[in-house]
Amino acid sequence: MxxxxxxxxxxxxxxxxxxxxxxxxxxxxxxxxxxxxxxxxxxxxxxxxxxxxxxxxxxxxxxxxxxxxxxxxxxxxxxxxxTSMVFQNWNLFPNLSILDNITVAPIHVHHQDKEVAEKNAHSLLQEVGLDEYAGSFPSELSGGQQQRISICRALAVKPExxxxxxxxxxxxxxxxxxxxxxxxxxxxxxxxxxxxxxxxxxxxxxxxxxxxxxxxxxxxxxxxxxxxxxxxxxxxxxxxxxxxx
Structure with a gap:
């Protein structure tokens, strides 16, 4: 606790x-x-x-x-x-695709296998109905969609x-x-x-x-x-x- x-x-x-x-x-x-x-x-x-x-x-x-x-x-x-933080303004990396935004921390910070990280990212995106945007960039999504992505990104590192x-x-x-x-x-x-x-x-x-x-x-x-x-x-x-x- x-x-x-x-x-x-x-x-x-x-x-x-x-x-x-x-x-x-x-x-x-x-x-x-x-x-x-x-x-x-x-x-x-x-x-x-x-x-x-x-x-x-x-x-x-x-x-x-x-x-x-x-x-x-x-x-x-x-x-x-x-822990993992979600902010008021989603703070996604504008130069990275949605998939890369979600997998960058699991791969580079938590040293997760890329294939595993991407599979988990797609699973999270499917849960929020946004898997079709995996290859898109943040600027192509609405604010509400970007915030759902930021929550997926936070969950991808499996925080306590x-x-x-x-x-x-x-x-x-x-x-x-x-x-x-x-x-x-x-x-x-x-x-x-x-x-x-x-x-x-x-x-x-x-x-x-x-x-x-x-x-x-x-x-x-x-x-x-x-x-x-x-x-x-x-x-x-x-x-x-x-x-x-």
């Missing part, structure tokens, strides 16, 4: 994460919510060291990172090999946890629905998932656990049912400001 303890992060003397302690259960979906600027994305990106915490600990099974000491390159790579930073925020409503349906299916298949989102309907449907962050502090950490059915006054205020679909 992935756990964090007393994580802190400052940007230009502003405390963005304030001694955050929580855990992310395996084979479950944890959704991180909160108002804009609350520290959600910083928390998510700390989990694979895209943002390096100033202090605190990350414990991932037998891997223990204590940020009071320097983190070695080997330790950082060991953590990153356990997939991390998603508002993956539908740049999409039109129809594309958003397709992406959320895809993520709901992945969640039901037991893929460990941690997702930052403003989409409360997805949280209501797919989350096992919800973390509500505000001003760099966790204000709620528990089951989704309690979050929606028995909200604290602050959570209730937050939910009232968001229209559930």
């Amino acid at each position: 992935l756990k964090i303890n007393q994580l802190e992060k400052n940007f230009d003397e502003k405390l963005v994460l304030n001694k955050i302690t929580t855990e992310f259960p395996k084979e479950k979906t944890t959704v991180i919510v909160g108002p804009s600027g609350s520290g959600k994305t910083t928390l998510l990106r700390s989990l694979d060291l895209l943002v390096k915490p100033d202090s605190g600990e990350i414990n991932f099974d037998d891997l223990q990172l204590d940020f009071s000491n320097p983190i070695t390159k080997h330790e950082a790579n060991e953590l990153r090999n356990k 946890y997939i991390l998603l930073d508002e993956p539908t925020s740049a999409l039109d409503p129809e594309s958003e629905i397709k992406i959320l349906e895809m993520l709901s299916r992945i969640s039901k298949e037991g893929q460990s998932m941690i997702m930052v989102t403003h989409n409360m309907q997805f949280a209501k449907d797919a989350a096992d656990k919800i973390i509500f962050v505000e001003n760099g502090v966790i204000e709620y950490d528990g089951p989704k049912d309690d979050f929606f059915s028995n909200p604290t006054p602050r959570v209730q205020e937050f939910l009232q400001g968001i229209s559930l679909k």
Whole structure:
């Protein structure tokens, strides 16, 4: 299981994460919510060291990172090999075909046999109905299609946890629905998932656990049912400001 303890992060003397302690259960979906600027994305990106915490600990099974000491390159790579990130803007390599975008990390980072990597990539593309675009380039696909490809790319390395930073925020409503349906299916298949989102309907449907962050502090950490059915006054205020679909 992935756990964090007393994580802190400052940007230009502003405390963005304030001694955050929580855990992310395996084979479950944890959704991180909160108002804009609350520290959600910083928390998510700390989990694979895209943002390096100033202090605190990350414990991932037998891997223990204590940020009071320097983190070695080997330790950082060991953590990153356990996770895979999906961003708001899909960040595909524009000069590579869709197939190569999906297989580049399995082949060159994880040293997977090319034939095996390509077979797995085609299988992922078939699942999302995009295998016919394997030889195409990202610019030839719509934004929603590219985001589905980026999720395939993240899954291709078989991460223990997939991390998603508002993956539908740049999409039109129809594309958003397709992406959320895809993520709901992945969640039901037991893929460990941690997702930052403003989409409360997805949280209501797919989350096992919800973390509500505000001003760099966790204000709620528990089951989704309690979050929606028995909200604290602050959570209730937050939910009232968001229209559930």
